[in-house]
Amino acid sequence: MNKPLDYILRKFISAGSLDVTFANGKTSHYQGTTPGPHAAMRLTTPAAERSLLLNPGLGFGESWMDGSITPLNCTLYDLLHVLMLNAMNPAGHIGESLAAAARYLRRKKIQFNPESRSRKNVAHHYDLGEPLYDLFLDKDRQYSCAYFRTGNETLDEAQEAKKHHIAAKLLLNRPDLSVLDIGCGWGGMALTLAKDYGATVTGVTLSTEQLRTARARAEAAALSDRVRFELMDYRHVSTQYDRIVSVGMFEHVGIAHYRTFFEKIRDCLTEDGVALIHSIGRNDGPGTTNPWIDKYIFPGGYSPCLSETFAAIEPTGLWVTDCEILRLHYAKTIAIWRDRFAKNRDKAKALYDERFCRMFEFYLAGAELSFRVQGHMNFQLQLTRSQTAVPLTRDYITGAENRA
Structure with missing residues (x-):
């Protein structure tokens, strides 16, 4: 199990619930404190785990495209529903928060x-x-x-x-x-x-x-x-x-x-x-x-x-x-x-x-x-x-x- 990612997900999921099977085969359950949808996913590579840890705004989509993230007993829409809903959590994801702050400083150049x-x-x-x-x-x-x-x-x-x-x-x-x-x-x-x-x-x-x-x-x-x-x-x-x-x-x-x-x-x-x-x-x-x-x-x-x-x-x-x-x-x-x-x-x-x-x-x-x-x-x-x-x-x- 990727312990830093596990720690972040426990803070991140505040609504609904998410099950994650890591690249080593271990599964963790993350339960929010308010009602919401449920989804599950498997991360098939350590690279996918790193991308979700360091820059999920970019890494999740790329990992989906290359097949190293797989929804389990749900659809991609179901999985994104849980993640995007929880992304509105003020506590958020520290990796994404830092990446977003860096993007904001560069937004005039990007646009x-x-x-x-x-x-x-x-x-x-x-x-x-x-x-x-x-x-x-x-x-x-x-x-x-x-x-x-x-x-x-x-x-x-x-x-x-x-x-x-x-x-x-x-x-x-x-x-x-x-x-x-x-x-x-x-x-x-x-x-x-x-x-x-x-x-x-x-x-x-x-x-x-x-x-x-x-x-x-x-x-x-x-x-x-x-x-x-x-x-x-x-x-x-x-x-x-x-x-x-x-x-x-x-x-x-x-x-x-x-x-x-x-x-x-x-x-x-x-x-x-x-x-x-x-x-x-x-x-x-x-x-x-x-x-x-x-x-x-x-x-x-x-x-x-x-x-x-x-x-x-x-x-x-x-x-x-x-x-x-x-x-x-x-x-x-x-x-x-x-x-x-x-x-x-x-x-x-x-x-x-x-x-x-x-x-x-x-x-x-x-x-x-x-x-x-x-x-x-x-x-x-x-x-x-x-x-x-x-x-x-x-x-x-x-x-x-x-x-x-």
């Missing part, structure tokens, strides 16, 4: 995302290939939090509702409004705003794969006269627009660039313009990105808290005319993605390999739990240059959604 690095970061994840994303996303390939008005919607229905919820906040109250879509993905939002609301949309992205698909979709929908897509960093946009929308892109800006981002929003909005920013966020103050996520999934990415977001907005003179917190919507979204990926795992393995599938399973399970037990959420911020750009009350949002 320094000039244009060249931003392109590389985007390609790392979003250019993996469309066949992969077709295995688990909705038909419109919305790779962001869906919107469950009742909680009983299908994924396609909830993603469609998300687009119309955002459109309502953009106050598309007259035809031919010009819209800038920053981080346009595969083009679904831009095409919806053009087709259903008569907007003229420019989408910008750093993903060559997404750009090709978005352009093809616009042509197939006979909307090329109303929608155009460009391979462009948001920092190079110079035209003013009536409306600006950005969904799931702010997480990739980097804290060192927040002021630049919101100044660009201000400069690119017309005087009576409206912007809507949809982003993952956190409710527990400024922090850092999990090192495994940063290395394998979203390099340079970070889920901001509202305090640091508002601090970057305030000097720009922009008005925050609406703020909505979506709490469990992304958890529900990712749960569906996770189920779909599991059903198509063999296809994913044929596209990549077993290690990739284990990586993606870990990513989806951890992402869902970050919203269920670790305080992640989504926020939508409506921004204007003028305090009179939108109506006095939020009634127009519901009205627009009902009409849609």
Whole structure:
């Protein structure tokens, strides 16, 4: 038995319980003082034990990927549920606490995302290939939090509702409004705003794969006269627009660039313009990105808290005319993605390999739990240059959604 790890686990597990079989075959039971889920795992190598002792934020995921951590009589999700729930314990894990403190000191450097690095970061994840994303996303390939008005919607229905919820906040109250879509993905939002609301949309992205698909979709929908897509960093946009929308892109800006981002929003909005920013966020103050996520999934990415977001907005003179917190919507979204990926795992393995599938399973399970037990959420911020750009009350949002 790894005695230092055993000692830490006895302090770490405060809710639920965990059984651990160490590399030497010995098993220990760790019981929390408050009710919670139960899970069990086997550590098959001393290296896995060391990684959990010294840097579990990175080491657990890597050990899972190489097969040296195995859930026993439970799923990976069950195991992560116990560990991520207990990670919120103030006593915590001293090894992870020290590693997190070191990451926090370096977070501006970790999230320094000039244009060249931003392109590389985007390609790392979003250019993996469309066949992969077709295995688990909705038909419109919305790779962001869906919107469950009742909680009983299908994924396609909830993603469609998300687009119309955002459109309502953009106050598309007259035809031919010009819209800038920053981080346009595969083009679904831009095409919806053009087709259903008569907007003229420019989408910008750093993903060559997404750009090709978005352009093809616009042509197939006979909307090329109303929608155009460009391979462009948001920092190079110079035209003013009536409306600006950005969904799931702010997480990739980097804290060192927040002021630049919101100044660009201000400069690119017309005087009576409206912007809507949809982003993952956190409710527990400024922090850092999990090192495994940063290395394998979203390099340079970070889920901001509202305090640091508002601090970057305030000097720009922009008005925050609406703020909505979506709490469990992304958890529900990712749960569906996770189920779909599991059903198509063999296809994913044929596209990549077993290690990739284990990586993606870990990513989806951890992402869902970050919203269920670790305080992640989504926020939508409506921004204007003028305090009179939108109506006095939020009634127009519901009205627009009902009409849609």
